[in-house]
Amino acid sequence: MRNANRVLTLAARPTGFAGPEHFTAATHPTRAPEPGEVRLETLYLSIDPAMRVWISENPGYVQRIEIGDIMRAGGIARVVESRADGLAPGDLVWGQLGWQSAPTLRAAGLEKLDLGLGTPENWLGLIGITGLTAYFGVRDIGGIRAGETLLVSGAAGAVGQIVGQIGKLEACRVVGLAGGADKCRRLVDDLGFDAAIDYKAEPDLAAAIARACPGGVDVFFDNVGGETLEAAIGALAIGGRVVICGRISQTSLAVPYGVKNLGLLIGRRARIQGFVVSDFAARFDEGRHWLATQAKAGRLQQKLHVISGLESAPHGLGMLFRGENTGKLVVHVAD
């Protein structure tokens, strides 16, 4: 199979959670690179909440994936054959590989990994887009300051676990929202969160947040949306900031939850701000350097949740929305 490229294409648009029934596998011969291109062997593929948006009927600001298209996905690959300057066989790269085992792609869209900054596994999360999203989101958009209270939803997820640790490094009180006692225990015991709330076990999430954040929430970093967002808005301190990074609870719904308490933003002098990490591209080196420095000093860690084989990717996409992952979910495709 050395000359085979296994691909997964979109077969049907999901109306709820995505899963294996929405994708079709096929095998094509690999394609020799043309000038400016490289032929790759995929090592890891990243599974991200945004992927559910890409395959929806109306994804908004990103181009949607059409039925029959190869599923879009970021990942890490090894260069097998190169007709591009600056990339040689054996180099590792990050790029939009798609769900395929042996893609041939233009080198211009790929980033050569600097393994001096971190391992390939770190490039998947901590110093990759995930880490950068956490870094710019909580610092630049959230504007966290020492002594403030930071609440993070999806705290055991890819971005959330890093956001919380950055909050601790910035001398904040950090409270995480996650589903299940195991995830919550890990946030406190392994990652140094001050407290964790198991939203699945709390009949009144707003009351639980108020108990865990008695002085109010200064920054809420939201990966979840919906009822979680509403509960956190109710707990905002004067001058509170909400960073909307994701809305994993809402992405698979036909009709999203309606947030009823935006009027509180007036008296709280509070703001809600959305962002897209690619707007910070000019500062990625700054962010990566900071994240890599903290990681090398042992002050920042990540949990990767690894599943195996390209064919497991659609199942992984469903796991993400069912909350079955702890940490950054990736598909291991080849060594």
Next chain:
Amino acid sequence: MRNANRVLTLAARPTGFAGPEHFTAATHPTRAPEPGEVRLETLYLSIDPAMRVWISENPGYVQRIEIGDIMRAGGIARVVESRADGLAPGDLVWGQLGWQSAPTLRAAGLEKLDLGLGTPENWLGLIGITGLTAYFGVRDIGGIRAGETLLVSGAAGAVGQIVGQIGKLEACRVVGLAGGADKCRRLVDDLGFDAAIDYKAEPDLAAAIARACPGGVDVFFDNVGGETLEAAIGALAIGGRVVICGRISQTSLAVPYGVKNLGLLIGRRARIQGFVVSDFAARFDEGRHWLATQAKAGRLQQKLHVISGLESAPHGLGMLFRGENTGKLVVHVAD
């Protein structure tokens, strides 16, 4: 009745709109001022949306008015008798007079009107709290810039009419939302708005906003909340800002409307920000000077909607929520 103080007290908490049935009138003798106090004759009382919040069960960040209390209200009065430094009989002052015709109050809470800046009528709106709310809201919170599109809800109301005119002075395209053809015509013909949308006549407000703002909404100044806020969020441009000043459509509801499209803030890199004008108190002189200068040059005007007699105040509060006022609503109590 020269020595009588007519007062209106809260008799019952409204569940929907407020009106005469929620207040009781009484007449007390006037009280002679003690040291540091002045006895006043009320000339005008301001009717503001926030007053409905003050009499609700749970007003949030402001102290609620109890049953039997004199209704709280800002207004303009003439000093009749003074035992306070700096205030003499005949001086005009702004302050929290309450719904009473001849209050005796501490001078420390009153502001002597500088009639060089504007008439008493201007102090009620254009250079008063209303004008300052518009000024700091659209400039500092909204951050409007020349060439941008500014959408204003409650555009024919007290704050809205000034926000829109400031937008024109800042070289923005200004679109107003108001209820009724007359209000809309006045926005365009008298106040220079580029367009006005009669929300009562539009079956699809979101579509109407999209037509009137083809490049998207850069700043939405919201006095209304609820479905109006949701429709405007849907029309935000990349980098759009929503200023939440008021939510007059929601204040009288037991269960506010749920806004379902906050997820759009991510891709639009947009923010929603609430504010309270008193936070800008240190800069009120700056704001008043700017507003007064524009008004004297004929570049900024206000419509006052005047109703007569202290006893008309409860009816006025209902008018505000039924959208029956055009411009700043005030009660004329005495000449």
